[in-house]
Amino acid sequence: MKAPEFHKTRRLPPYVFAEVNKMKAAARAAKRDIIDLGMGNPDTPTPRHIVDKLVETVQDGRTHRYSQSKGIPGLRRALAKYYQRRFGVQLDPESEVCVTLGSKEGLANLAQAITAPGDTILCPNPSYPIHAFGFIIAGASIRHVPFTSGTDLIRAFARASEHSVPPPTAMILNFPSNPTAEVCDLDFYKEAVAFAKSRDMFILSDIAYSEIYFDAPPPSILQVEGGFDVAIEFSSMSKTYSMPGWRIGFAAGNKRLVGALAQVKSYLDYGAFTPIQVAAAAALNGPQDCVEELRQLYRERREILVDGLNKAGWAVPRPPATMFCWAPIPPRFAHLGSLGFSKLLLEEADVAVAPGLGFGEYGDGHVRLALVENKHRLRQAVRNIRGFLAKHGEPAALRDLDAA
Structure with a gap:
């Protein structure tokens, strides 16, 4: 059988x-x-000063114990400083930041936290696989929205939303995009926030490639007025600092979403190894x-x-x-x-x-x-x-x- x-x-x-x-x-x-x-x-x-901080920290046996699932305070403060420096955005490190085991883990665990079986999620297609499959694993239905160069994505989301039952509860954004390398500007994010508010939806924004750009620096959706009301943003150390195997990323933004992610993570992990988190803070706070x-x-x-x-x-x-x-x-x-x-x-x-x-x-x-x-x-x-x-x-x- x-x-x-x-x-x-x-x-x-x-x-x-x-x-x-x-x-x-x-x-x-x-x-x-x-x-x-x-x-x-x-x-x-990985740059030498980051590796040196890891080696220095790992010599202290006290750092070998369980860490914190939402991230050590020093690393959450470092991420908040980065957002202030890079985007002019203020974050509360306690309630608006959560450290993740890479952005991929954060996206998947947030999907588990906020999804009920049968929920509908809007997702551009093509997109990075976890954007759709994190929600599919959580029991949601994905409404794939064709996304090619020149697509008016918000209008495409609107059409998909009108023909979705039940109405979508969340939408995925990823700029700069993996795989298409498409970028967006603040005007797009303003439109996205207004659309999400009008449909009572959350926005999950993935900006893992925000520091690998060749023209204008890509913005954050949290720069938009009202962004904190509906959006959570995922970023990563992997590409910015050439730290893919270290598995460190972040979620930042809406307190309710960050809190839901932190609550789920508290049942699943004790956070990344503390010396890795200390080294990640050194990367964010140190020379760029x-x-x-x-x-x-x-x-x-x-x-x-x-x-x-x-x-x-x-x-x-x-x-x-x-x-x-x-x-x-x-x-x-x-x-x-x-x-x-x-x-x-x-x-x-x-x-x-x-x-x-x-x-x-x-x-x-x-x-x-x-x-x-x-x-x-x-x-x-x-x-x-x-x-x-x-x-x-x-x-x-x-x-x-x-x-x-």
């Missing part, structure tokens, strides 16, 4: 990235040199040169990859922010879909990318390329892809090969 699937795991689709990851592992086992642009996993080490250096590094990598691929005949837009390029599949390969194209690119060009389908059905015409290899490796990726395109008869790639 076949064992029945568990109710919650039955609601989760097969992990799209698993097929590419399996192929990638097999290729590396066969000693092939795979250039991995698939996962948004920063390749640069390292943030600008990382920003400049990603800018240089962006230029190499985008310029190189465009010259090779693959029209890839230049992202205004994030560490990602959201690339439409070349027309010659459109019939393959994003998974088929990603597998072919890995097999024939030794370059791994993330299929857009993994971010939602409306992402299937794109792949995501992460700027997580050094400049030499990115140039090699461009050469490999140029040869791949030429092999399949892309005229621009053939001309580029001739010129080379």
Whole structure:
């Protein structure tokens, strides 16, 4: 007799990235040199002064005990200072800030805290998977809203809301966006807050990439009048300070939402290891040169990859922010879909990318390329892809090969 699937795991689709990851592992086992642009996993080490603070703190045995699930006071104060410095926003560290084990954990646990079975949530599509699946695991129904460049997202949310039963209780925003790299301005957030208030909805805003920008600094929804009434915002140390494995993030904003998250977390964890939290506070309070250096590094990598691929005949837009390029599949390969194209690119060009389908059905015409290899490796990726395109008869790639 076949064992029945568990109710919650039955609601989760097969992990799209698993097929590419399996192929990638097999290729590396066969000693092939795979250039991995698939996962948004920063390749640069955490800045030295942050590591030194961790090492210093861990020497004190008193820091080895259980920590606090909502975060140590010093780290919550550091996040409040960051918001004041960066956005001109005042936060109460006690009631408007909660430390999370990365923004992903915070989003998922807040979904558990505020969701009743059958609730409807508005979510852009494509989007980072946890935005939708955190709520799906919690028992909600997701109303996927197609989101492409030029989409009037609030108007699209309004249409979706009018045709949703029951009416939506929350909406997800993510700017700068993963995977699309789209950005927004304060006028958009003003419209979003007004819309949420008119529909009695909460807003969950993910700004994990707010410090990786190449034009104007991205804003916070909490800068908008009334933002604290409806919004909670999630941020992360992972990309800003190249600390992905440290698993430190934050939730800030509406007291009711922050309190609900903190209450759920109090039953689930004792918070991150205290020395990690102390080091994270040192990152926020200390010199910020390292943030600008990382920003400049990603800018240089962006230029190499985008310029190189465009010259090779693959029209890839230049992202205004994030560490990602959201690339439409070349027309010659459109019939393959994003998974088929990603597998072919890995097999024939030794370059791994993330299929857009993994971010939602409306992402299937794109792949995501992460700027997580050094400049030499990115140039090699461009050469490999140029040869791949030429092999399949892309005229621009053939001309580029001739010129080379």
